[in-house]
Amino acid sequence: MVGAPLKHIVFLAGPAGSHIGAAMIFNARLLSKFPNAYISLYTIASCVAQAEKYLGMHSESVRERLRIVVSDVQPVTPLPTDAILAIEKGFNEWILKQSGTSPFNTGKHTVAPPSCIIEDFIHGGTGLMEQEKHKLTVVPWWPGAAGAMLAQLGNEENGNGSRLPDRIWEAMSRQNAGDEKPFEELYKAELSDRVIHVPGLPPFYEHETATQFLPQEPMVIEACTGAFSRPLKPFCVGPALDLPPTPISEPDSTDEFLDKAYAELGPRSVIYMAFGGFFFPLPESVHHLEIIIQQIVAQGFRLIFSLSSPFAQLDQLLKDKITKDGNVILPSWTNQLKVLEHPATHYFISHGGWNSTAEAILRNVPIIFWPFALDQTTNATHIAKNLNCGFELIQVRTGPAKSKAYPDILITGSDEAVREEINNVLEMSKGAKGLQQRLNMKALGQIMKKSIQKGGSGDRALEELGHAIGL
Structure with a gap:
């Protein structure tokens, strides 16, 4: 039949x-x-x-x-x-x-x-x-996270995230053919120091929404219903977590590096750094990147720096310099889940994209955020400041964001400021604050898991979504 x-x-x-x-x-x-x-x-x-x-x-x-x-x-x-x-x-x-x-x-x-x-x-x-x-x-x-959506798309009462792109498009439409200004010039002209308020997030300046020129959720979800030009019905189906075990793969140089670090230095001895598939520090920030790598090694850690982005351009002389002592490896691809699950992994230096953030939360690995734009800045603010599950680097900011962070934190972007910031972060990661952040990550991971298990809030919302679209 x-x-x-x-x-x-x-x-x-x-x-x-x-x-x-x-x-x-x-x-x-x-x-x-x-x-x-x-x-x-x-x-x-x-x-x-x-x-x-x-x-x-x-x-x-x-x-x-x-x-x-x-x-x-x-x-x-x-x-x-x-x-x-x-x-x-x-x-x-x-x-x-x-x-x-x-x-x-x-x-x-x-x-x-x-x-x-x-x-x-x-x-x-x-x-x-x-x-x-x-x-x-x-x-x-x-x-991604609902707070990031409001920060980028909310109406005037909920972040007014669409103000800046709307103003830039208006400015572009007013230009005469043959007399167009570069996008960077228009962006800087329209950018303001107004303070943005998104439900559930600490206040931040508009110029902090793109830091490289290139519990929040219940409160934010409630705001989502009326946060846009037209009312909408949100279905909070939960994070896209890979709950099945990580697929077994053949051992590679990354596994060997982690195992060796664990045997020689013990647990929490390796920093993992990756900026996703599309983001990477700009050429003007490479010297800051080098300082951070130097300080990681100087503090007794080893480093896996994944260069998976097609924009991950490092000079060969610099690669040779930072890898010569065997404390740093630069794989062109890493099995990120395996690295995060390894007991040698201490912290994850990340751009703060939601997938990477969620993968770290699920595996109880605190994050050192180096965000660029999009949802990354609000993810960093929420996870690091609200939930105390990591740190955010601010002295590495470029462009208009290289001024001050809310409310009054001066950003000089000098080599010395970057060196001092990363040293302080690494020292705190080894002490009581780091231990608390790992415990916070574990608690947050349990909440995320429960949300998509049978009967959890995400599971119930998924069923509501299915019925709404006729399933």
Whole structure:
């Protein structure tokens, strides 16, 4: 007997490694919760291998109800903006074809035409561009902390995060052809020292929202309902955590380095540093990076510095200098979960993207934040200041943010200031404050785990979301 066709959800994934991983975990949870659902995940070719790797970690029931659709239009550069534009061009044509089709058969299931689009916020409304034609419900998906969303998108009463980009776009539209000002000049002209207030976060200056030129949540969730130009219904489905055990992989140089440090120096003897797939300190900050590395080693730690970003450019002379004594390694890729789970790992120096932050929380590893922009600055503020689960480096700031931090912390950005700051942070990490931060991380990790377990707040919200989109 043939059952009713599966409900077909289209997921428009963000074209970045961290977004793909979070998307696959979220979609697997949705499929596990709703056996009548089928998902087409739309992405670009460079993200397929990672998506397939995550998919392979899940049950057959999940794997047979999720297909990966590759965009016909591919980006010409590794920049995220190019990838987003490529997906936009390919997706709109594809979704119009899909919405006018009949049910199709996968061999095991009959699948109805799409009934809903879930879109990663990074795309900025791609699914809405042709909505009058495809007539599908579009549900935005924010793969991060709610406070960061309000800081970037909230209305005047809730951070007014859209003020700055709106003003910059207005200034750009007023320019005459042939007399355009550089974006950097417009950005600095429109940036203000106004104090931003986001529910659940400490106040901060507007210029602190991009620090490199380049419990909060319940309170913030309540604010989300009326924090935008139109009311919305938030579904707080919980973090995209990789609760299954880390896949076993072949030992590599990173494992050997950690094991050796543990044998020779004991637990909490290695600092792990990584800035994700797209961020890296600017050339003007490389000397600060060198100072931080020097002080890590001088304080008796060893260092794993992952250079996974295509923008991770270090001079070969500098690489040779910092690795010559064997206390530092510079792998081009690391299995981050394995590093964070190793007992030799002490702290994680990170840009503060939400995926990296959540992975560290789940593994009880406190963070030393070096944020750049986007949600990273509010993640750093909340995790370091509100929850006392880490530190934030402020003397490394560049551009307009190299002035003062709220309320009155002077940022000089001198070599001596950077050296003093990192030394103080490392000393505190070895003492009572560091111990307390690790305990706080453990407690926070338990809360995150419980939220997505059966009956938890995230699990209940996921069920509500499914019902809202017709599952």
